[in-house]
Each structure stands twice: as C-alpha cells, then as structure tokens.
Amino acid sequence: MPKVELHLHLEGAAPPAFIRGLAKERGIDISGIFDAAGNYRYDGFGEFLKVYEAATEPLRSPQDYYRLTRAVLAESAAHGVIYSETFLSPDFCGGADLAAWKEYLHAMQEAAAEAEAADGIILRGIVTCIRHFGPDRARAVARCAAETAGDWITGFGIAGDELAGKPADFAWSFDMAREAGLRLTAHAGEWQGPDGIRDALRDLRVERIGHGVRAIEDLALVDELAENGVVLEVCPGSNVALGVCRDWRAHPIGRLFDRGVKVTVSTDDPPFFHTTMSHEFDRLAETFDWDAGVFATLNRTAAEAAFCDEETRARVL
Ligand code: ADE
Numbered sequence: 521m522p523k524v525e526l527h528l529h530l531e532g533a534a535p536p537a538f539i540r541g542l543a544k545e546r547g548i549d550i551s552g553i554f555d556a557a558g559n560y561r562y563d564g565f566g567e568f569l570k571v572y573e574a575a576t577e578p579l580r581s582p583q584d585y586y587r588l589t590r591a592v593l594a595e596s597a598a599h600g601v602i603y604s605e606t607f608l609s610p611d612f613c614g615g616a617d618l619a620a621w622k623e624y625l626h627a628m629q630e631a632a633a634e635a636e637a638a639d640g641i642i643l644r645g646i647v648t649c650i651r652h653f654g655p656d657r658a659r660a661v662a663r664c665a666a667e668t669a670g671d672w673i674t675g676f677g678i679a680g681d682e683l684a685g686k687p688a689d690f691a692w693s694f695d696m697a698r699e700a701g702l703r704l705t706a707h708a709g710e711w712q713g714p715d716g717i718r719d720a721l722r723d724l725r726v727e728r729i730g731h732g733v734r735a736i737e738d739l740a741l742v743d744e745l746a747e748n749g750v751v752l753e754v755c756p757g758s759n760v761a762l763g764v765c766r767d768w769r770a771h772p773i774g775r776l777f778d779r780g781v782k783v784t785v786s787t788d789d790p791p792f793f794h795t796t797m798s799h800e801f802d803r804l805a806e807t808f809d810w811d812a813g814v815f816a817t818l819n820r821t822a823a824e825a826a827f828c829d830e831e832t833r834a835r836v837l
C-alpha cells in the first residue's frame with residue numbers, strides 16, 4: 521500500500537551502519553552509542569536525545585547530508601512511502617549559520633530530486649528547532665527557515681525535550697516562520713500532558729501536533745482537536761519504544777481515531793525504534809484489527825494535511 525509519512529527526522533532515520541561507516545572514515549569514536557548487534561543503544565528518552573546528537577557528529581558536510589538523504593529515501597521508498605515530510609535541523613547542518621544551511625539544503629534537495637527520479641518518492645522539508653537548545657538558537661533556526669521558505673521548505677517545527685521551557689518561549693520564531701509563509705507543527709503531548717498541547721496550539725498557533733497522544737488524558741481536549749481538525753502526527757512504534765505507552769494495545773491511536781481526531785501514522789526515527797512504515801501499518805492492523813479502508817483514511821488524512829502545494833498533493837492523493 522502506498523504510504524504518506526508526515527513525521528520523520530532526517531538524522532533520526534540514519535541507518536546505524538551508515539553513521540558507523542562515516543565515523544570510521546572521519547576517525548570519530550562514537551562506538552559507545554551502538555550495541556553489540558550494531559544498533560543504536562539508549563535507555564529512556566534523555567539518553568535517546570544524547571545518542572541522537574552523538575550520531576550526528578560524523579555528519580560534517582553537505583555531501584554527508586546528500587548521502588544521508590539518499591540512504592533514508594531509498595529505505596522509505598522500499599516500504600511503500602510515496603511522500604515524506606522530513607524534519608531538517610540547521611542546528612546539525614552548519615550550526616544554524618544561514619550561509620552554511622543553504623549549502624546543506626542544496627545538497628539535500630539534489631539528493632531528493634535524484635530519489636524522486638529513481639524511486640518516485642517525493643520529499644518536502646520542515647525546518648525544525650530544538651527545544652532544549654533554547655529560544656535564542658531557535659531564532660537563528662527560524663531565520664534559516666524564513667530565508668529558504670518556498671515550495672520545498674514548506675514548514676517549521678519544534679522537536680527535542682518537551683519538558684525544557686515552554687511553547688511561549690518560542691513564539692517569536694514561530695511568528696517569523698508564519699510570516700515567511702511556512703506551515704507550522706510542534707512536538708507536544710508526547711512527554712507533557714494535555715496542557716502541553718493546549719499551550720502549543722495557543723502560543724505557537726500550529727495546525728499540526730507531533731505526537732499529541734497524551735491528549736487522551738482529557739476527553740474535552742480530544743473533542744476540541746476533532747472539532748478544529750487539528751492533525752496529529754502519531755508515531756506509535758516510537759511511543760512504545762520510548763515508553764510513552766506501555767505496549768501497542770495500550771496505545772491511544774485507536775481511541776483518538778474512533779473519537780474523530782485526524783490521526784496520521786509516521787515512524788519518527790525508524791532505526792532507533794526498530795520500525796519502518798510497513799511495520800507500523802502491520803502492527804496497527806493486528807493490534808486494532810484495522811482493514812485497508814482505515815489505512816486508506818489515514819493516508820488521505822496525511823495527504824490532505826501535507827505542507828505541500830496543491831499540484832504535489834494531487835500526485836499523492
Ligand atoms: N527528536 C527526534 N525524535 C524525537 C522525539 N520522539 N521527541 C522529541 N524530539 C525528537
């Protein structure tokens with residue numbers, strides 16, 4: 521089944537073997553982030569963020585990001601993804617310096633164009649700031665986003681440690697991105713409860729929420745999300761792997777869907793969570809007994825909520 525994915529972190533999708541190979545080429549010792557089988561090793565969300573950042577260390581040039589983008593898109597396409605919206609981080613691409621960011625972006629776009637020609641997969645970028653890097657750094661990231669906004673960089677978002685600071689601290693950056701014509705999303709309701717989602721909607725005026733699963737703790741909020749058509753970028757395998765949810769059965773995606781919330785399905789950081797888009801679909805089918813009709817609805821919701829132009833959307837729908 522063709523799949524539309526809205527929530528994928530480019531560095532978080534880096535195959536561990538690719539990062540290990542690059543580290544070896546560069547003489548960088550990050551062996552501590554891998555387990556004996558060669559997979560990323562971490563215990564809990566705090567360590568996950570540290571390992572994630574360590575894994576970006578060997579990525580030091582636009583050419584590295586060209587290779588990363590090709591590798592990630594080949595893997596996504598192999599699992600039936602026809603459209604991928606990916607979080608891109610100027611923080612890791614030249615330290616949020618605008619001139620450097622433009623070079624990295626050029627390399628990623630070149631790789632995306634080649635992947636589209638080779639595998640038919642369409643990529644669009646969402647520039648993301650990182651919450652625990654703080655509001656000042658986020659401003660520099662927002663400038664990078666605003667300066668490169670267009671029909672390829674189509675969105676702006678925030679990821680990282682949801683327990684660091686509050687959404688209002690980042691309002692300036694989101695205002696700047698909105699004024700540049702970018703569409704907005706924020707990670708919320710993954711580690712914070714319903715108030716984190718309410719704060720992001722009110723203070724950042726986002727139209728999509730990354731995760732948002734803890735909305736389930738407040739049914740009034742769930743109904744509000746449904747009524748207002750707020751789209752949730754739900755990443756069930758990520759939530760189970762990081763311990764947001766006890767297991768697949770306990771995951772709220774089924775209850776959110778049944779109550780009318782616009783849910784979509786993504787992988788977040790697939791190799792970190794031993795998942796792929798096919799795996800997510802398979803696990804959801806077996807856990808909730810969902811048939812092809814439900815998955816068609818999820819895909820249509822994702823295509824309609826994608827931050828692309830109408831011509832591109834028509835190719836995906
Ligand atoms: N960055 C990459 N994956 C993330 C997640 N699941 N939550 C917050 N920030 C992230």
Ligand code: ZN
Pocket residue numbers: 527529679707730788
């Ligand atoms: Zn994420």
